[in-house]
Amino acid sequence: MRENIYEKKYIDLHVHSTASDGTYTPSEVTEYAKEKSLYAFALTDHDTVDGIEEAMRAADGSIIVIPGIEISADYNGTDIHILGLNIDYKNEEFLAQINECKRLRTERNKKMIQKMNALGFPITEDIVNERYGRDSSVTRAHFARYLLDEGFVSTKEEAFAKYLNKGCPCYVSRVQMTPEHAVKIILKAGGHPVLAHPLLYKLEKDKVTELIDYLKGLGLKGLEAVYSRNTAEDDEFLAGAAKSFGLFVTGGSDFHGSNKPDIDLGVGTGNLAIGKELLKNIL
Numbered sequence: 001m002r003e004n005i006y007e008k009k010y011i012d013l014h015v016h017s018t019a020s021d022g023t024y025t026p027s028e029v030t031e032y033a034k035e036k037s038l039y040a041f042a043l044t045d046h047d048t049v050d051g052i053e054e055a056m057r058a059a060d061g062s063i064i065v066i067p068g069i070e071i072s073a074d075y076n077g078t079d080i081h082i083l084g085l086n087i088d089y090k091n092e093e094f095l096a097q098i099n100e101c102k103r104l105r106t107e108r109n110k111k112m113i114q115k116m117n118a119l120g121f122p123i124t125e126d127i128v129n130e131r132y133g134r135d136s137s138v139t140r141a142h143f144a145r146y147l148l149d150e151g152f153v154s155t156k157e158e159a160f161a162k163y164l165n166k167g168c169p170c171y172v173s174r175v176q177m178t179p180e181h182a183v184k185i186i187l188k189a190g191g192h193p194v195l196a197h198p199l200l201y202k203l204e205k206d207k208v209t210e211l212i213d214y215l216k217g218l219g220l221k222g223l224e225a226v227y228s229r230n231t232a233e234d235d236e237f238l239a240g241a242a243k244s245f246g247l248f249v250t251g252g253s254d255f256h257g258s259n260k261p262d263i264d265l266g267v268g269t270g271n272l273a274i275g276k277e278l279l280k281n282i283l
Contacts, residue, residue, distance in 0.1 A: 005062060008039035011276050012266045013066070013085060014196065014224065014252020015041050018132070019051030020070075021141040023257030026051035029265070030058035030065060036266045039276040040064035042085055042252070047071060047101040048137040049089040066282065069098070070196060071186070074176040075211060078201050082182045082215075083224065085250065086282050087191030094189035097181075102137060104175045109138050115170040116143070116163070121152060140164045141259050156259070183218045192282055194222035194250050198241075199234050209241060216245045222281065226251025228268030248281035 016022035017029045024032060026043060029051075033041045043055050043065060052067045059065045067089040071082050088094065109128070116123050123146055132142050144159035153159045163170040186193040195215055198208050212223065225238035226249065242249050251274035255265045262269055 005039060005064070008037050008063075009276060010038055010266055011040045011251075011274050011279060012038060012253050012255065012272075013042040013068070013194075013250045013274065013278070013282075014044050014070070014083065014227075014254045015265065016045055016070075016254070016256045017043060017051045017055070019043075019048050020045035020137040021139040021256060021259055023259055026055035027058040029255075030055045030063065032265055034062050038063060038266050040066055040279060041265070042066035042068040042083075044068035044070045044083050044085075044252070046137055046139060047098060047105060049087070049095075049098065050137070052089050064283075068191075069186075071101070071182040072174070072176050073179040073182040075179055075214075078203070079174075079176070080179065080201055080211070081196040082179065082186065082220075083194040083196045083222075083250070083252075084186035084189065084191040085194055085222070087186060087189040089189070091189040094185050097177075097185045101177065105137065105139075108172050108174050111172045112140075112143060112164075112170055115172065119163075119169060121147070121150075141256075143170070145259070179215060180218050183215065183220060187219055192221045193219060194224055195220060196224050196252075197227050197229070197254065198223060198225075198238060199227075199230065205237065212241055212245055212247070216247065220247065222248045222250050224252055225249040226272065226274055228253050228263045228272060248278075250278055250282070 017024055017026045043052055045051055049069055055065045066086050069084045073080055113123055128138055144156040147153045147159040148156055183193045223238055223242040225242050253263055253268040253272055255263055
């Protein structure tokens, strides 16, 4: 007998699939979320909504799939991420903007492949597409996986540190949206813009507060105050910041499958328990 969805208590509002840099397909993510007895999860792939339709089909009334996205934006030279939750993922204007992001990402990837070829790595666009699927939003994580699979590095961390991070020989900077543009297109698509993992940007806490204040002025609605890599002190600081700025709180694991093996769906590194009551600001 199908489990009663209303008896489930927990959610996860930050989840990735193979549509970007996760290792579970959208259907597999959905099935895994059912196994974990989640009430709902948000599929928030990087700069793409390509996996949402598949995830919703797989839900089959047993779980709520919230259509989402994670958009990268440039904030004074810092790469920040803005979640769009419960977006109209079929909105034509929104899709046009996201497709432009994908085009720019593809151009960047071509340049990275050229740099890797110059160092003797026999990677091609066809290899990337065949391994990771033509519907995937290819990121540096895919190139790290390639280097690891081919034995050029011992870990994905080594791939980033030697070749793929800023300042390394295969790095190519990205043309990114402004935070203002990212928030604007999420709002136009009927979604809720949320600052993802505010403490991962290596900013001092006073600078984090400045960032939140700036984004609030642009139309930010929420703060991902509950996150896998947060400490209890971090959660408390961000919950206080959300209250101060009149923002609602969200929480998410940032699940990527085996690309982040220490983070599991719904529970993060083991301590997350995100109550479904947080959905009242989103649905």
